[in-house]
Amino acid sequence: MYAALTRYGLPFKFIISMASIGIVLKFGLGITKRVPLLKYDAFTSQKRTLTKLLTKAQDTYFGQEYNFKKILQYDDRTKAFREQVPIFNYESIFKDWWRMTLEGEPNVCWPGKVQYFALSSGTSSGASKYIPVTAAMLKSIQRASVKQIFALANCDLPENFYEKGILMLGGSTNLEFNGIHYAGDLSGITTGRLPFWFQPFYKPGKEISRTRNWQEKLDLITREAHHWDIGAIVGVPSWFQLLLERIIEHYQVENIHQIWPNLRVFNHGGISFDPYRKSFDRLMGTPMTYLETYLASEGFVAYQRFPDAEGMRMLIRNGIYFEFIPFNATNVDEDGNIKSDAKSLTIDEVEPDTDYVLLLSTCAGAWRYSIGDVIRFTDVVKKDIKITGRTKHFLSLCGEHLSVENMNKAIEMVSDTLNVRIKEFTVCGEPYEGMFAHHWYISADNEVNIELLREKLDFYLKELNDDYKVERGHALKAVLVDILPHKLFLGWLKEQGLEGAQIKFPRVLKKNQLESWQAFISKNTVAP
Numbered sequence: 001m002y003a004a005l006t007r008y009g010l011p012f013k014f015i016i017s018m019a020s021i022g023i024v025l026k027f028g029l030g031i032t033k034r035v036p037l038l039k040y041d042a043f044t045s046q047k048r049t050l051t052k053l054l055t056k057a058q059d060t061y062f063g064q065e066y067n068f069k070k071i072l073q074y075d076d077r078t079k080a081f082r083e084q085v086p087i088f089n090y091e092s093i094f095k096d097w098w099r100m101t102l103e104g105e106p107n108v109c110w111p112g113k114v115q116y117f118a119l120s121s122g123t124s125s126g127a128s129k130y131i132p133v134t135a136a137m138l139k140s141i142q143r144a145s146v147k148q149i150f151a152l153a154n155c156d157l158p159e160n161f162y163e164k165g166i167l168m169l170g171g172s173t174n175l176e177f178n179g180i181h182y183a184g185d186l187s188g189i190t191t192g193r194l195p196f197w198f199q200p201f202y203k204p205g206k207e208i209s210r211t212r213n214w215q216e217k218l219d220l221i222t223r224e225a226h227h228w229d230i231g232a233i234v235g236v237p238s239w240f241q242l243l244l245e246r247i248i249e250h251y252q253v254e255n256i257h258q259i260w261p262n263l264r265v266f267n268h269g270g271i272s273f274d275p276y277r278k279s280f281d282r283l284m285g286t287p288m289t290y291l292e293t294y295l296a297s298e299g300f301v302a303y304q305r306f307p308d309a310e311g312m313r314m315l316i317r318n319g320i321y322f323e324f325i326p327f328n329a330t331n332v333d334e335d336g337n338i339k340s341d342a343k344s345l346t347i348d349e350v351e352p353d354t355d356y357v358l359l360l361s362t363c364a365g366a367w368r369y370s371i372g373d374v375i376r377f378t379d380v381v382k383k384d385i386k387i388t389g390r391t392k393h394f395l396s397l398c399g400e401h402l403s404v405e406n407m408n409k410a411i412e413m414v415s416d417t418l419n420v421r422i423k424e425f426t427v428c429g430e431p432y433e434g435m436f437a438h439h440w441y442i443s444a445d446n447e448v449n450i451e452l453l454r455e456k457l458d459f460y461l462k463e464l465n466d467d468y469k470v471e472r473g474h475a476l477k478a479v480l481v482d483i484l485p486h487k488l489f490l491g492w493l494k495e496q497g498l499e500g501a502q503i504k505f506p507r508v509l510k511k512n513q514l515e516s517w518q519a520f521i522s523k524n525t526v527a528p
Contacts, residue, residue, distance in 0.1 A: 042314075042316050042347050042348065042383050043346060043347055043348035045316050045317045046078075046316055046321055046322065046346065046347050047077065047078060048317075049316070049317065049318075049319065049320070049321045050077060050078060050081060050321040050361065051072065051077060053319075053321055053361055053362070053363060054068045054071055054072050054077070054081070055068075055072060056110075056111060056136075056363070057109065057110055057111065057365070058072065059107070059111070060107045060108060060109055060110060060111060060365075061097070061100075061107060061108050061109070062097055062108060062109040062365070062367060066084055066085045066367075067084060070084075071084055078346050081361075081368075082323070082344055082368075085367055085368050086340075086368065087325075087338055087340075087342065087344075087359065087368045087370060088366075088367060088368055088369050088370065089337070089338070089369070089370045089372075090129050090131075090369075090372075093109075093366070093367070093369060094129070094130070097109050097365075098130065098132060098365070101114050101132055101365065102114075102117065102130050102180075102181070103180070104180040104181070108365065109132070109365025109366070109367065110132070110134050110136070110363065110364060110365035112134070112135075114132045114133070114134055114181065114364075114365070115135075115181055115182060116132075116133040116134075116138075116175075116181065116182050116183070116189050117130040117131060117132060117133060117181055117182070117183045118130075118131040118133050118183075118184070118185065118186035118189060118297040119131075119183050119184055119185060120185075120186070120297040120502065129297070130183065131186075131297040131298055131364070132364045132365050132366075133186065133189055133297075133364055134363060134364045134365065136319060136363035136364070137299060137319065137362065137363050137364035138189075138190065138193060139319075140299065140300060140318050140319035140320070140362075140363055141190055141295070141299070141300045142190075142193075142195065143318055144295075144300035144303065144315050144318055145300070147303070147315070148267075148293065148303045151291075151303065151304070151305045151306075152265070154305060154306045154307070155265070155289050155291075155307055156289075157264055157265070157289070158262075158264070160262065161231045161232075161262065161264055161265075162231075163231075164201070164229050164230060164231025164232070164262050165201055165202070165203045165228050165229055165230045165231060166201045166202060166203065166230070166231065166232045166233070166234060167203045167204065167221075167228070167230050167232070167233045167234070168187070168191060168202065168203070168204075168233075168234045168235065169221075169233070169234070169235035169236070169239055169240055169243060170185060170187030170188060170190075170191050170209070170234075170235065171184055171185020171186070171187045171188035171191075171500055171502065172184060172185070172188045172209065172210055172211060172212040172217075173188045173189075173191050173192040173206070173209045173210050174188075174210040174211070174212055175188060175189065175192070185500060185502050186295075186297045186502065187502060188209075191209055192209075203228050203230065204217075204220065204221050204224060208220045208221060208224070214499040214500055215499070218242070218243055218246060221243065221247075222243070222246050222247050222250050223250075225247045225250075225251070225259055225260075226251060226259055228260070229260065229262055230260040230262070230263050231260075231262050231263060231264055231265065232263070232264065232265040232266070232267060233263065233265070233266050233267070234266075234267040234268075234293075235268065235269075236268065236269065236270040236271065236502065236503075236504060237268050237270070237271060237273050237276040237280070238271065238276065238423075238424065238504065238505065239503075240266070240268070241276055241279055241280060241283070241423065242490075244256050244280075244283045245283065247259060248283065254285070255282075255283055255284055255285035256283050256284060256285070257284060257285035257286045258285060261286075263284075263286070263288070264286070264288065264289055265288065265289045265290075265291060266280070266288055266289070266290050266291070267291045267292075267293055268290065268291070268292060268293065269292060269293035269294060269295055270502060270504050271504045271507075272387070272404070272405075272408040273290060273292065274408050274409065274411075274412040275408050275411045275412055275415070275422060275425065276423075277290075277412065278412075278415045278416065278421050278422075279421045279422070279423060279445070282421060289307050290307070291303070291304045291307065292304045292312055293312070294312050294385075294387065296371055296373075297502070298360055298362060298364065298366055298369065298371055299319070299320050299360060299362050299364065299366075300315055300318065300320075301314065301315065301320070301358075301360075302314045302315060302384075302385055303315070309378075309384065310378040310379075310384065310386065311377070311378030311379060311384030311385050311386045312384060312385055312386065313382065313383065313384055314347075314383040314384070314385055316347065316383060319362060319363035320360055320361070320362045320363070321360070321361040321362075322347055322358065322359065322360065323344035323345065323346065323358075323359035323361075323368065324344060324345045324346075324347070324349075324350050324356035324357070324358065324359070324375075325338060325342050325343070325344045325345070325356060325357040325359065326345070326354060326355070326356060326357075327355040327356055327357050327374050327391070328355075330342075331343070331357070332357065332391060334396065335392065336390070336391035336392035336393075336394070337391075338357060338370055338391070344359055344368075347383065350377050350380055351377070351380065352376075352377050352378070352379075352380050353376065354376065354377070355374050355375070355376050355388055355389075355403070356374065356375055356376070356377075357370060357373075357374055357391055358370070358371050358373050358374070358375050359371075370391070372390050372391050372392065373387055373389075373390060373391075374387070374388050374389045374390060374391060374403075374404075375387055375388060376388045388403055388404065388405040389403045389404030389405055389507075390404060390507075392508075392510070393506065393507050393508040394508065395427065395428075395429050395438060395508055397429040397436040397438075397475070397476065398435075398436050398471050398474070398475035398476055399467060399470075399471055399475075400465065400467050400468040400470075400471040400472075400476055401465065401467045401468070402438070402461070402465060402467075402468055403465075404507050404508070406461060406464045406465050406468070407425075407427060407507055407508075408507075409460070409464055410457055410460040410461045410464060411425055411442075411457075413456075413460045414453060414456045414457050414460060417456055418448065418449075418452065418453060418456060420444050420446060420448045420453065421444060421445045421446055422442060422443065422444050423443045423444065423445055423486045423489075424442075424443040424486060424489045424505055425440060425441065425442045425443065425507075426440075426441050426489075426505060426506055426507060426508065426509055426517070427439065427440045427441070427507070427508055427509070428508065428509040428510065428514050428517075429510075432477050432478050432480075433477055433478075435475045435476070435477040436475055436476050436477065437476070437477060437478035437479065437480055438476065438478075438479050438480070439480040439481075439482070440454075440457065440479070440480065440481045440482070441482050441484055441489075441517075441521070442481060442482070442483055442484070443483070443484055443485065443486040443488075443489055444483060445486065448483060450481055450483055453481060453483075454479055454480075454481040457479065457481065458472070458479045461479075482521075484521070484525070488520070488521065488524055488525070489505055491520070491524065492516070492517055492520045492521075493505060495516075495520060496516065
């Protein structure tokens with residue numbers, strides 16, 4: 001922030017002497033609105049990023065194994081990189097490389113010793129993943145966060161907004177330490193290293209942020225909420241919905257703006273916001289600005305620059321090199337695994353209206369790494385993207401090719417049509433009368449006609465997906481719906497040890513997760 005302001009002639013003494021850091025923020029944002037962004041070629045920037053990454057890591061064990069020095073000698077380094085380095089997922093890169101990093105070995109995939117690891121359970125597996133977080137990656141995330149703050153200049157916000165608090169619902173800053181490294185949620189790692197200028201705005205504050213017990217943290221925030229003047233909230237929609245409901249109930253008010261009258265912005269990420277929009281609107285007393293962020297444990301990928309933008313702007317000059325694999329049967333098997341002969345594309349080769357599996361090579365030592373997300377470009381010129389699903393979160397029992405994007409949109413449409421506030425949902429595939437069925441489990445916080453909901457859900461899915469429509473007349477014989485209390489969804493997450501800031505309920509349940517869910521439901525529901 002200091003660098004951004006002094007670039008326009010503000011000396012350090014002047015910045016410090018100002019009565020409010022909020023005034024400084026407003027000044028900087030005003031400049032941002034008046035100064036046009038520098039134009040640059042995305043592919044050229046990405047080639048430079050790849051060169052920097054290869055140069056930095058060429059003497060690591062990984063760089064020597066895959067001969068980064070030789071790759072750097074080629075004119076077309078992107079092609080040589082694709083040909084020389086295989087595609088990794090978490091299991092393969094951890095087994096061969098990150099395991100050594102976790103044990104304290106330096107210079108494995110990135111120069112030096114890794115001090116921090118982000119714990120990520122994701123939604124595809126219950127097992128915790130240890131994602132390296134290097135000093136270079138922390139700087140990358142900080143740079144992206146400042147860009148995101150300056151993007152607020154594109155929002156129509158009142159002048160006093162920049163002097164209000166920001167509530168970040170994140171993991172504990174009290175990280176686990178085993179004598180070799182620290183481990184915790186990425187949000188806990190980054191929150192513990194907030195820059196000095198951000199400290200006056202940050203809530204819930206240092207003491208509460210150290211709390212490891214998730215339910216205790218939510219209770220502490222609830223009890224302190226009326227002392228704060230919050231202008232923005234940051235976190236995963238499902239958990240923030242729960243927190244806001246808890247605060248409203250605790251203080252016996254009609255909406256959250258009766259506690260935080262200056263709340264204007266919700267910066268959300270982790271899962272699609274669309275299914276939660278109706279429930280959030282019900283919790284508000286004043287119109288909100290909703291902005292999406294794509295910050296994964298592996299790096300800061302993109303952020304929404306304008307409130308009405310369809311997609312998020314990719315950060316293509318920030319320590320991450322991107323590749324894109326078309327998400328189709330040629331490149332991805334029926335279990336969502338990338339095939340060994342899959343061909344990736346560079347950022348200048350992508351097309352609109354096409355789903356891609358995202359690969360990252362980063363300044364934290366991820367190389368041609370499948371993050372597990374599927375994205376689509378909403379603007380190939382500006383490099384705006386949206387997340388359409390996960391490689392392992394789709395249903396295709398008989399060729400219906402139902403994506404998470406289809407599911408989210410259909411749930412949103414049902415919610416709007418029936419005026420039903422859907423709080424959570426998941427779906428699985430199962431045998432049915434010699435064919436197949438989709439079984440939906442849905443939580444709603446008001447009365448709903450199950451049969452009407454089922455009919456509307458099926459109708460909208462047919463509208464959204466032609467393959468689904470065809471198969472509903474053939475092998476996909478039924479759509480089953482169970483309406484369950486929201487507490488069962490939360491209870492299953494807790495039983496799996498999956499409570500926390502970055503935990504999301506799986507949209508599609510398969511194999512072990514499905515067996516666990518069905519056993520939990522059977523144990524915790526009473527037959528009529």
